[in-house]
Amino acid sequence: MSKRYYGIIDVGSNSIRLVIYLRDKSGRLREVENVKAVARLSTYLQENGRLSDAGIEKMIVTLRSFDEVLQTYHLEESICVATAAIRQSTNQKEIVEQVTKQIGFTMRVLSEEEEAYYGYLAVVNSTSISEGFTVDIGGGSTEITYFKDRKLVHSHSFPFGAITLKELFFKGELPTEQEFIQLRQFLKERFQSLPWLKKQNVPLIGIGGGARNVVEIDQNLKEYPLAGLHQYKMLDSDLSFIKNYLFTLPMKKLQKVEGLSKDRADIILPVTEVFHSLYELTQADGFILSRKGLRDGVFYELLTQGTGTHLFPNVLxxxxxxxxxxxxxxxxxxxxxxxxxxxxxxxxxxxxxxxxxxxxxxxxxxxxxxxxxxxxxxxxxxxxxxxxxxxxxxxxxxxxxxxxxxxxxxxxxxxxxxxxxxxxxxxxxxxxxxxxxxxxxxxxxxxxxxxxxxxxxxxxxxxxxxxxxxxxxxxxxxxxxxxxxxxxxxxxxxxxxxxxxxxxxxxxx
The missing domain is CATH 1.10.3210.10 (Hypothetical protein af1432)
Structure with missing residues (x-):
């Protein structure tokens, strides 16, 4: 079978990422290219809700660069999706038209429900977990789902993410103790508004770059001897320790923490608080990382079209x-x-x-x-x-x-x-x-x-x-x-x- 490549561009609120997948002889997708650009588009959202011209230009420049990478592959299909920053902008239609006109991409702006669904789909098709919560905190939104017997039961998208939480609660680069307390109280109130989040005692599965960084920090602190991040498990005490450890560090030291991306140093504390607050509310039995997320979920849906289900029968x-x-x-x-x-x-x-x-x-x-x-x-x-x-x-x-x-x-x-x-x-x-x-x-x-x-x-x-x-x-x-x-x-x-x-x-x- 000749090599079959697929491409996806994910225009997020914090970063824009291009991933190229190779579909192997077993039918599974394997990453062969992963390129990231930190754009922080949510910071370009103006008071009137418009994404500024500077924000649009930054996105266009990045997409043009990604398009050159795409041209080096003979692709079966390529997809461009956008999440919270574009979804929340009042000039969304103009942005989509500019992307088509200048780059030739058809940008699909995902709804809150779609974004949550694709995260869930990625988890149930890449782990053997049959019941749990998923949480995906991006730059401008946080998606949470609950699934049981591998079926989606509840989902919700909160209109805040790592960047927007930082801007709402932190006056400086890093929070004061009082600001952190206020953030914790805010998250507690918002999460408690969903009755299905309480006391389920099932795994809490983290998706996305923030979750990945938390796990990498934990593995480095423990000098973890086994390779790999996907399906790595942490406990409440681990999350609490990392949150408190990072809170004590000044920015220069925070940027040098092993496992923490330098571009996430200023937003890692809101991320850890989201995970820890959810863990406590749900009384989870573990925090598990899924390296498969929204992008994988989009392709799982694509590759299972016509089969009657988007779920793989037996992941293992x-x-x-x-x-x-x-x-x-x-x-x-x-x-x-x-x-x-x-x-x-x-x-x-x-x-x-x-x-x-x-x-x-x-x-x-x-x-x-x-x-x-x-x-x-x-x-x-x-x-x-x-x-x-x-x-x-x-x-x-x-x-x-x-x-x-x-x-x-x-x-x-x-x-x-x-x-x-x-x-x-x-x-x-x-x-x-x-x-x-x-x-x-x-x-x-x-x-x-x-x-x-x-x-x-x-x-x-x-x-x-x-x-x-x-x-x-x-x-x-x-x-x-x-x-x-x-x-x-x-x-x-x-x-x-x-x-x-x-x-x-x-x-x-």
């Missing part, structure tokens, strides 16, 4: 399929190993071997799709490549802890290598949990050794338990010598995890 399943396709993994072998693993797992569970749970099977099955995918890069160091690729690649539908578990299981090679990989993350897991993950990884490696030549030689597994050993009979329909050699070699890792000797019986049937 599609992400796993994407990995299998990207690394040319063998679907036939995956399904055969899953068949053997399910038989082994069920019989272990039935006989009380390994203290296995239903969730364990979900974890094993998930890891079986991507086991040893690092072989694609280098066979000799495949375990290292497997762990790195899975631990440091965003996988839509998996929170960071689950992504790490997946990487540890799919890269399992030995206890020594496992301890090496889990080293930076040891505090994330209790000791017994580490041992359990290692056992599941050893079980998966054992099952892959049963199909080491990818011929499906071993067809079925039978487990018997006696006082001293676990006896595993392996029924075969083809010559099994290579599988016997590999399995005898690898079973020691499972024996160490289970603290039981394993005897193998290969039976030609």
């Amino acid at each position: 399943k599609e992400s796993i399929q994407e990995l299998v396709n990207d690394y040319d993994l063998n679907w036939e072998q995956i399904h055969h190993v899953q068949h053997l693993a399910k038989q082994l797992f069920d019989q272990f569970h039935e006989k009380g071997i390994g203290s296995l749970t239903k969730q364990d099977w979900k974890d094993v099955k998930r890891a079986s799709y991507v086991y040893n995918l690092g072989e694609y890069i280098d066979n000799e160091a495949s375990a290292q490549h497997t762990f790195y690729l899975l631990a440091n690649r965003t996988i839509d539908g998996l929170m960071h802890m689950d992504r790490l578990k997946l990487a540890l299981m799919a890269s399992f090679k030995s206890k020594t290598v496992f301890k090496q990989f889990i080293g930076p993350y040891k505090k994330w897991f209790l000791h017994d949990c580490q041992k359990h993950i290692r056992m599941l990884g050893a079980l998966l490696m054992f099952c892959y050794s049963l199909d080491s030549t990818r011929r499906g030689a071993v067809t079925d597994v039978e487990v018997n338990l006696n006082s001293e050993t676990i006896e595993i009979s392996l029924l075969c329909k083809k010559d099994f010598m290579p599988e016997e050699y590999q399995t005898e070699k690898q079973k020691k890792h499972l024996e160490k995890s289970l603290k039981r000797k394993i005897e193998l019986f290969f039976i030609y049937s």
Whole structure:
């Protein structure tokens, strides 16, 4: 399939951004270009509601520059959308006409409802969260939604954003303590006007640049060892600490905070207060970042036209399929190993071997799709490549802890290598949990050794338990010598995890 590129320009109140997406062979969108210009168009809104000529000119100059970038790609489609600053301007029609006349773009000004909807759509199509709130604070508006069972239930757009809140409450570059108290009270009153926001105890999902900066600051302060921002989780105490920490800093130090964009230094405090106030009101069970936002939501709608729904059936399943396709993994072998693993797992569970749970099977099955995918890069160091690729690649539908578990299981090679990989993350897991993950990884490696030549030689597994050993009979329909050699070699890792000797019986049937 030839490469298919799509472009979108998002004319926001704080910044204007151009993103180019490549639609890969699995049908998913992948960012290949992301260009941002800080325009702060909301500051050009005059008292009479008009966007000033200077503001229009700044926007036109930026769009002209972006158009030159677009010309370097053969695009399937390009879209230009605008949000609060253009939506709130009384000369909106004139602005849209100027963009068409001078650049040739058809600018679509999103309504408040559309802007909120696209944020929600981006979240439910890029995470496995089925119920939660989304909050997207831009320069001139703040969109909040509530969804349940992945369906939008409520949405609202407040006509204030990071820039307008700063202008309303801060006389200087940074707020006084009294100004910050006034901001907090203002937000509390506005948010309490929505009865559906109260005490839901579900995730609060942050969208947009402000949320991204808050997460980057938190990760830098914690020296967070895992790569990626999408689906990163913070707690109330984390948000409170960052808000109070940033409040103590003068502007020069604020601009140098690791993770904070210099152009957002003067508006980060209103952003953190919006998130923290919402967290407290909703009694959220976590603040989670979605790197997918309005722009992604627009394209999700576009790409699902004619399907009867704009929701992807299973976000994680599609992400796993994407990995299998990207690394040319063998679907036939995956399904055969899953068949053997399910038989082994069920019989272990039935006989009380390994203290296995239903969730364990979900974890094993998930890891079986991507086991040893690092072989694609280098066979000799495949375990290292497997762990790195899975631990440091965003996988839509998996929170960071689950992504790490997946990487540890799919890269399992030995206890020594496992301890090496889990080293930076040891505090994330209790000791017994580490041992359990290692056992599941050893079980998966054992099952892959049963199909080491990818011929499906071993067809079925039978487990018997006696006082001293676990006896595993392996029924075969083809010559099994290579599988016997590999399995005898690898079973020691499972024996160490289970603290039981394993005897193998290969039976030609």
